[in-house]
Amino acid sequence: MSEDPKIPDDVWERFARDTERDIRGSAPKEPSARAREVTERLRRQEARGELPEGWRTGPAWQQKKSRRGLWGVLGVAVAVVVAVVAVKPSLVPGDPFGGESSAAAEPAPLPQETQAPTAAPSAEASAIPTLDDPFAGSPAKRWADGAAGIAVPEAKAVGGRSAAKVEQVLELTRKLLVESNLDPATLRGERPKAALDVLDPLQKDVRGLLETGLREPDDTHDPLWMFSRFDPEEVRLVGDVVKTRGRMTFKAGDHASVAVHADYTFVYPVVQTNGSTEVTRTIVRRILDVEISDPARYQVTPGKLTVVNWDQDINNSACDVHDGYLHPSFSSSEPTGAAPTGPTTDPYDRSKPLDPDRAEGCGTVSRV
Template sequence: MDFLARPRAEGQGRDEGQEPEAAFQTHRRRRRIRRLSVGAVAALALAGVTAWLVTAPGEPPADESYAAALDEQAWPDEWPATTSLPLRGSPARTWATESEELPLPAATAVGSIPKERVSEGLRRAGEFLVAANLDPEVLRGGWPAEAIDLLDPQQPDRAELTQHLREPGLPDADPTELFTRFDPAELTPARGGIRVRGRMSFEAGGNPGQLRIHADYTFVYALRRVAPHAEPGPAPGTEEVARVVVRRQLVLLYAASGSPGVTAGKLVPADYRRQLGNHDCGTVDGFVHPYFSKEAAAADLPWPRVDPYDDSKDIADGRPSCTVPSRT
């Protein structure tokens, strides 16, 4: 669609005093000039030019930026997203937002566990995912207290994960295995830039009164640099966002009833895998560290290149699991 060829107001299709045929020819010439101008500007931008002016007849004045003249929806895919449209070009833009309910399956009775207890277990699993990956304070580097509180205090996993948060490091103490947090001194989520999609299933666990919950969810985050250190966007007056895609596969055991060494109503993470798209796996400090476009272009990224939105296959076992996203 030729956005720049749209008349700015009704009645611009004919010049004052022109006959209809002459006005039509004039309009065609102007449209041709504008199309050429748009193509030239896009080519310059892709070559790394940081300022663009559109000077075709009837178009914006010379001091109006290219970004203001052309809708960001029409930008080339190679251009990074900005705070104006943080999910531009991403399939995640139609997914659920962090303020919506996490999609959960309908509960049914499983063995001796009644439907009501199964429903509670699914709700607790959803609460854990939200608390670990969508809580605003946690995303800004805060302590995931609510997520930890949902875990069984009698099981060693809770103490181990708490220790990882306090003393992160390689090879086996990386909190990003279960929690999504960003360094508050560097990054903050862009407004309207968080989405989630996934699925959950359940079955009877290995012990009486135990529910085994399988969760597979993908979270997308658009992040901006903390003020006043904005990352310049691809056009004047814009601010770039870095997008991170985090896919998590978890097996959570839910105790519908208590027993020795097991706390009723609590969860145990029996297995958890994560795939981080656009993250510096060489840094293990408890935070996810995305690359902005210039950093990604200059970095040596030794991890496999994958489509981060493809959830058709299970995440390979083994830690860490970082990827170079083919798109974000």
């Protein structure tokens, strides 16, 4: 149990000084000669019957005296309460100052995702995202911030590969996800050198496709298949937080390898660079399968990742635009690209895997 709140010395000194002053002011005083003369005259008038009976104890005098005494008592009580509240406002029940504690205002963060959820996140209270609160009204408000949402599972030996080798693959996978989807330079559209360096240069089909896409993007060489990039002349991130949620697993691979499966969703709050304050969000879900094979048996570069599979679901970005950038839609601006033709989906729904045979093209989203 916590101790009683300590009231600072200066508060007690001020309280004692004011109380002493009030006591001195209300203490009986020796009447002056003039007061004694008036009292004697009134006494003689009363003896002669010149004053009405009960004049000393009339209702008006009694009420005035009683009220003055009440306020004196209340004044002392109020002084004590004010002193205590000044030291520890939390002792007052309720919320007397009209504020709300940060714990009550901010929703509790979600625990790490360890398996696929059974349903989409529940609907949030309707709220418009702002520069001060870019995740208002979004389930992602409870998600982890940036790289904190990419947790590496505990490494264990698998498929004849040591726990140390498994840990190496997991950490490289995490690095690839961070550098591809969270690095500020990558998000500004700069060359994602650190992400490319994680990939095996001997896997020329993947490296070649991405390198071409970064130089000359088109519908068959699109860097957005691996990297999240925005045109810095068009939009900028609001703040420095990207919300992240997902999970990573591993198993023995088919090529004397450790195979890692990653499934993560990234939520990017952005605003236009034209001076508008409207905030919108682009949501990108990425599926990534990578491995490190045994260099003694396969032609691979030691310590580099081989990409086995990738897939992505991009939401609230222009359709059929292949310039290498994400183009978020704003209600205050004309849309970029073709009109959506696909079905309406919930971009926050992580309960279902991405269907590799789903129709190409983009659809509409039920919320951003």
